[in-house]
Amino acid sequence: MPFSPIKSIRSLAITTALAILGVLTTPAQVATVDRIHQGDLIEIDELGGFDFDWRGKLNPEGYLDGFTKISDPIFARCRTTVELAEDVRQAYSKALREPSVRVTILDRSDRALAFLDGAIKQPLRLQIKRDVHLRELIVIGGGFTDKSSGEVTIFRPENQSCETGTDESQRLTKVKISDLLAGEVNPKIVSGDIVTVQPVQPVYVIGGVNNSGKIAWRDGATVSRIVAAAGGVSNKGVSGRVSIYRREKDGSKVFDLDLDKVADGKANDMEVRPFDIIDVPLKGSSKRTLPPVMDGPESRSQPQRSMPLRVID
Numbered sequence: 001m002p003f004s005p006i007k008s009i010r011s012l013a014i015t016t017a018l019a020i021l022g023v024l025t026t027p028a029q030v031a032t033v034d035r036i037h038q039g040d041l042i043e044i045d046e047l048g049g050f051d052f053d054w055r056g057k058l059n060p061e062g063y064l065d066g067f068t069k070i071s072d073p074i075f076a077r078c079r080t081t082v083e084l085a086e087d088v089r090q091a092y093s094k095a096l097r098e099p100s101v102r103v104t105i106l107d108r109s110d111r112a113l114a115f116l117d118g119a120i121k122q123p124l125r126l127q128i129k130r131d132v133h134l135r136e137l138i139v140i141g142g143g144f145t146d147k148s149s150g151e152v153t154i155f156r157p158e159n160q161s162c163e164t165g166t167d168e169s170q171r172l173t174k175v176k177i178s179d180l181l182a183g184e185v186n187p188k189i190v191s192g193d194i195v196t197v198q199p200v201q202p203v204y205v206i207g208g209v210n211n212s213g214k215i216a217w218r219d220g221a222t223v224s225r226i227v228a229a230a231g232g233v234s235n236k237g238v239s240g241r242v243s244i245y246r247r248e249k250d251g252s253k254v255f256d257l258d259l260d261k262v263a264d265g266k267a268n269d270m271e272v273r274p275f276d277i278i279d280v281p282l283k284g285s286s287k288r289t290l291p292p293v294m295d296g297p298e299s300r301s302q303p304q305r306s307m308p309l310r311v312i313d
Helices: 005-024 081-092 134-140 177-181 223-229 259-263
Strands: 041-046 054-056 101-107 114-118 124-128 148-155 172-176 194-199 202-207 213-216 242-248 251-257 277-280 309-312
Touching: 041 081, 081 101, 134 177, 134 194, 148 177, 172 177, 202 223, 223 242, 223 259, 223 277
Parallel strands: 114 194, 124 309, 202 277
Antiparallel strands: 041 054, 041 101, 114 124, 148 172, 148 194, 202 213, 242 251, 242 277
C-alpha cells in the first residue's frame, strides 16, 4: 500500500480527536437520532490510504451490506460512529499496521418514516432527524379532532429505530390524552413509530327511539344511558324487551333487557361494548331472527402514502 504523508498527518489529528471523543461520549449520552439506523448511507475512511475506504448501507439484518474488505461481517445498526469505527479498526488491524478509521453518516433521509394518524386534524408522514416528543407532534398535526376517544397508541415496529424494546409487549404504548395534556407523560417518538389518536368507537341504536343511529361509546356506558342519548324510547317503541346484539370471536350473541325493570331497580343495567347494536322494538313487531347489519368501522380518510410529509429537523 503506498504511503501518503498527507493522510498520515490527518490520521494523527483525527485519531487524537476520536480518542478524546471516545472518552467524553458514552453510549448513554448519544442521542438516538445520532446512532446508525436502517437506511443510512455510511462512509468508512481508512486514514492511511484508499484501498480500505468503503461507502454503503446496512442489510436487513443490520450488518454492513456488501462490506468485503474483511471476511467477517460487521454489525452496525444502532451503533455510534465511534463504536463502529473501533470495530472496523480492530478488524483492519489483522491486515494493516495500526490502522486509523473514521466513520461518517452521510445521509439520514432514507430512515423509516413515522406516522401520525387517526383523530388528528392533519395526518402526517414524519421524517425524524432530531429528538421529538408526542406533545410536539400533536401540535404539528393541528391538534385533536372531536372524534378523539381520549387515547393515543404508539406502535414501535422491530428494527426500525434504536429504541425497540426486547419484549414484544413493550412495542405498544397507550397514552391517555388527559395525562398528556397534564404533563404527566410525553413519550419520545422515533423513526418507524406509528402514532394513532384513537377515534371514538360507536354503539348503534335502532328501532323505537327518537334519534336512531350511532352514539359515541365511552367506557362504562350502559344500555339505558345509550338509549337516553338517542333521545329515549319513542311512543312507538317497547322499552320492556330491548335486544342487544354483540359480535364476538365465536359468533354473534343476543342479550335481552327490560328497561322498565332497570328503571324500577328490579333489574341490573347492562354495560355496552363498542359496535354493540341496541334494538328497541316497535309496537306490534316480532323479535328479529337474524342480527341487524350495520356499517363497518370507518376506513382511513386517506392512505398513508398520500399523507403530507413533514421533516422534523
